[in-house]
Amino acid sequence: MKSWAIVVMLATVTSVAALGASHSLGAAAPDGRAVFLQNCTACHEPEGEGGGPYPPLAGDPNVTQADSASLVRLILNGRSGPVSVDGTQYGGDMPGWRAQLSDAQIAAVITYIRSAWGNNAPAVSSEQVAAARLPETLTGAAIFTLKCSACHLPSGQGTDDFPALAGDALVTAADPSAMLGIIVNGRTGPVVLNGKTYSGIMPAWPGQLTDADLAALATYIRSRWGNHASPVTEEDVIAAGPTISLRIGASVFANNCSVCHGNEGGGGVGPALAGNARVTGDPDALLTTIMQGKSSMPSWRGQLSDGEIAAVATFIRTSWGNSASAVSVQAVTAIK
Numbered sequence: 001m002k003s004w005a006i007v008v009m010l011a012t013v014t015s016v017a018a019l020g021a022s023h024s025l026g027a028a029a030p031d032g033r034a035v036f037l038q039n040c041t042a043c044h045e046p047e048g049e050g051g052g053p054y055p056p057l058a059g060d061p062n063v064t065q066a067d068s069a070s071l072v073r074l075i076l077n078g079r080s081g082p083v084s085v086d087g088t089q090y091g092g093d094m095p096g097w098r099a100q101l102s103d104a105q106i107a108a109v110i111t112y113i114r115s116a117w118g119n120n121a122p123a124v125s126s127e128q129v130a131a132a133r134l135p136e137t138l139t140g141a142a143i144f145t146l147k148c149s150a151c152h153l154p155s156g157q158g159t160d161d162f163p164a165l166a167g168d169a170l171v172t173a174a175d176p177s178a179m180l181g182i183i184v185n186g187r188t189g190p191v192v193l194n195g196k197t198y199s200g201i202m203p204a205w206p207g208q209l210t211d212a213d214l215a216a217l218a219t220y221i222r223s224r225w226g227n228h229a230s231p232v233t234e235e236d237v238i239a240a241g242p243t244i245s246l247r248i249g250a251s252v253f254a255n256n257c258s259v260c261h262g263n264e265g266g267g268g269v270g271p272a273l274a275g276n277a278r279v280t281g282d283p284d285a286l287l288t289t290i291m292q293g294k295s296s297m298p299s300w301r302g303q304l305s306d307g308e309i310a311a312v313a314t315f316i317r318t319s320w321g322n323s324a325s326a327v328s329v330q331a332v333t334a335i336k
């Protein structure tokens with residue numbers, strides 16, 4: 001609904017601009033028609049009719065397709081080699097515009113060609129162009145194909161058992177940390193999304209995806225299939241780290257420690273960890289206990305990754321009223 005309104009608005013703005021009143025736009029948003037006239041008409045003609053080796057853009061389904069991602073990549077990177085539009089083959093060089101045009105200009109010109117000459121497709125945002133510029137975007141696609149598409153489908157549409165990532169509110173949330181937490185740590189249902197209950201298992205990927213991988217993957221799923229959320233950088237992933245780490249720590253604790261130390265760290269076979277000065281004290285001594293074990297406390301070296309040990313140590317130092325500093329993976333590695 002929203003993007004439809006934008007298309008209508010742009011169409012109106014365009015005809016106003018044609019009457020010479022483009023200053024009534026107010027905001028400094030680039031005028032897609034002007035960008036088109038300046039850069040594209042030499043080959044595609046003013047009405048997008050094309051000719052010779054240059055394909056028409058009016059009525060071209062590759063221009064108006066619902067999933068605009070490949071169109072954005074084409075305008076950014078260019079393309080050469082045969083393409084067939086409406087049964088006719090075209091084969092020349094379409095230049096890339098990544099160096100000449102800004103994200104906002106590229107978004108404006110794409111929005112323009114998608115809504116001019118009878119074309120009628122949703123607008124493209126400059127955030128989407130920014131995302132497509134990142135080198136990570138391709139890697140993100142590769143990781144998604146490898147690790148995620150079996151369940152969520154290459155189209156991101158999901159199935160009866162696996163939720164759609166296209167149009168998912170958590171995937172496109174302004175703050176990506178909750179989504180990153182689920183990707184790293186997995187989650188077990190049931191969860192209700194768009195009125196449907198999913199009760200499968202989303203696998204965990206702790207230690208298998210680097211921060212850069214996560215940034216690429218997150219950027220990819222936030223900018224595909226009609227999703228238009230901002231890209232996620234490696235810095236964003238690092239900033240979300242404490243949240244993610246706590247989620248991992250909580251599940252490591254639940255799976256490995258609570259049986260002896262109690263669900264709430266209140267103790268059992270092993271001592272209480274809540275309010276325990278050895279837990280909140282010197283982190284190196286704590287890590288040594290966890291990694292080497294102590295009488296009937298098992299050794300976790302080799303059973304848990306360094307990342308998991310750092311996460312569970314951080315978890316027990318900050319849960320149930322404990323409030324000590326976080327423990328880094330580097331601190332765990334240094335114990336070895």
Ligand code: HEC
Pocket residue numbers: 035036039040041042043044053054055057060062063071074075079080081082083084085090091092093094095097109110113
């Ligand atoms: C120098 C000539 C030239 C210029 C300038 C040019 N294009 Fe192209 N464009 C082409 C050619 C040739 C193709 C076909 C490429 C192929 O064969 O793969 C093409 C293909 C395209 C396509 C894909 C059509 C399809 O169905 O796959 C789009 C969209 C497009 N151009 C948009 C633009 C826009 C927007 C601009 C301006 C920012 C622009 N072009 C500027 C020559 C040009």
Ligand code: HEC
Pocket residue numbers: 144147148149150151152161162163165168169170171179182183187188189190191193198199200201202203205217221
């Ligand atoms: C084995 C199947 C499977 C694979 C592989 C898988 N997922 Fe999932 N995913 C699920 C299931 C099932 C859920 C719902 C989990 C629940 O019920 O809490 C889910 C949930 C999610 C959610 C949360 C959606 C929401 O709004 O709560 C995100 C995001 C997600 N998956 C992303 C990914 C990514 C990215 C990958 C690849 C790294 C991936 N998934 C791989 C099965 C899978």
Ligand code: HEC
Pocket residue numbers: 252253256257258259260261269270271273276278279286289290294295296297298300312313316
């Ligand atoms: C099989 C039962 C058992 C499991 C599982 C277990 N522990 Fe322990 N843990 C103990 C016992 C018993 C002690 C007391 C050892 C001693 O002081 O002789 C202990 C001691 C500790 C201590 C030191 C507390 C103190 O006051 O000195 C910490 C910290 C700790 N465990 C953390 C963990 C963590 C983290 C996990 C999961 C990764 C875990 N434990 C799993 C039984 C267990």
